[in-house]
Amino acid sequence: MITRVANEPEDDEIVIEDLSQYNNFQNDVRENLLNANDNNAYWLFTRQNPTTPQIIVSGDAISLWTSNYDSNKPLKVIAHGWGRDGTSPVNTMITSAFLDVSDVNVIVVDWSDSASGNYVSASVRVPAVGRFLGIFLQWLIRTGGGNWDNVHLIGYSLGAHLVGNAGREVGGQPIRVTGLDPAGPFWSNPFALNKNSGRYVEAIHTNILSRGITEPIAHVDFYPNGGQMQPGCDTNQCSHSRSYQLFASSIRTNHFIGRECANLWQAIINQCNGRTFNMGNGILSKKGNGIYAVNTSSSWPF
Template structure:
């Protein structure tokens, strides 16, 4: 991806996210035209068709997944010391044969436009590894990097499709590991799109082993929602919340109304901005060999066999921190936990007035999981089965000690599906980061205003300068007289001109 291309697209994305009445609808407009089937059987991952996913997945040779392996004995090394070769070479096979795994293997993987090798949003894995190695029975840790298939932020659709390829490659790797280590416990942990990578890995491990092997556990950290949920489901679940009565003294209604209408009129100026058409025209300049076609919401959710669901592991635990935004808004695990109601997190509400999307809330899921390793975090607010995900709150999910569970690493498998509300206020060690989000959104608002002000000042300055020049052009009698005398003196002082002899 060209850095300048990303920089060029950023303002349009910001404007769209800031002003669209249906932010999720805009975010999920994908640019693909694939209609066919690709066969990757040579890599041991089967084939894929376009019956649902309209973006053609990248080949494993393009994605080129990497594996980074850590053990407690080598935890103090600053470099990731074991980088496996591309899966279709012998490097991975040699690694499996020479490695003595402990009783448990924990696998981390990342989400959209992230990387396990070099990414701001995956730094949480470093303290998480340290905490895992401090346990009485420490596991080994493997980080799975599929960043080549998730790096183009302008084409989320392809990244979503690539979760299948990346996940099956991981599943094939785990199958080979289990052949040598049948008793090895496997615990997968994925953030955002990485959750679906984990789900696909579990699905593929079970498929190619004919049910002989299963992933023991998957932790989905705010699994990605866009393109994995249906348009109708979103409309059903995203009904506006009723206004709550307040005892706070409010400004007069007419002032409040004026303020609201003022923002509304400003916002409506961008309502007709068609980011779909803008992207299509922009991309056509660089990808003429692959014409772009828009693929919007589906009438149904992604097929179960291509997204995280309870059948992908013996136990699936999910932490929801940005539902209706970047995350799913459905209970998709055996155990689903909804911190602060699951939409926006208490430490990330500094700038959520504009829309539901919050990378801060989305990323807090892996911070919560990290903190849970060293100190078990109880969840006691069990929600009744008929509670809608829009209604998850302290009031609607009463506290119960009898059916308590734990958030994150120490979660206990349940016999029946359960979901809980959880208050993050008293959790220590969380580091919600909102600065980057605030900076980007603020920039997208104030830079156009700054440009307008600068242009206005420039025009006024030019007008003033032109006025000064016109005033300076008027003849001044005394100045003219002085200049005439000076010219005569220069002439009288000049040496006589000698005429040439004929």
């Protein structure tokens, strides 16, 4: 038995190994947690340097103190997915959206060393990468100042589970965590993004039953257009990527209005008429619960 997945690379169909590997997945994760090295790179963007990153080295106070990091401003942390790096479109699109509308610190997590290779090996490394991110954030706030009330973690695909692990590493202190179509294959396990990752955890599902996880995993789970093939898309990769495009648009306009659903099936068939709640945006004080359906259009700003 095989499954097909393309969470980040351009190829629309990538075959990964037999699903029987899942029997060893959690053991492999635990072994990797014991033996992994921190290969993450942390790229800081601010309004003073919106396109050229300053590299902050975990444990190197000078690299932090000589940067444009401002502890009085909110901190947005973005993690890409499988097979990508700090220049991935998810990073550039969301970074520019945040900096265009608000004066914040943005840290892009380049975990390309661990994200390389096949999907299974990258997945196994995710919890350790997330733990290292959590350790970095604790050091950052301790050394450079800041407040967990101002910390918003955002991750796409495998990056969603990465920031989920980071949030749990620091005891669920981040005020907000956003998962953008969290990766599906192999991720019905304790290492996935969940409600314990932050004080408010939100997931935007745009490619369920394929690259993205299907079941609700957060305080609030949004299923745009039924969470499956998105308007204007004819491939799963397009629909998977739509999650970060919708989120970037929501930062700028906050116009996606969800309607609460009684259950997941209602969301999938897009027949929900409950209370309203906006999808996405960058509001740190956002709170909510439930499953929501959202209708979007086929082109920017959707």
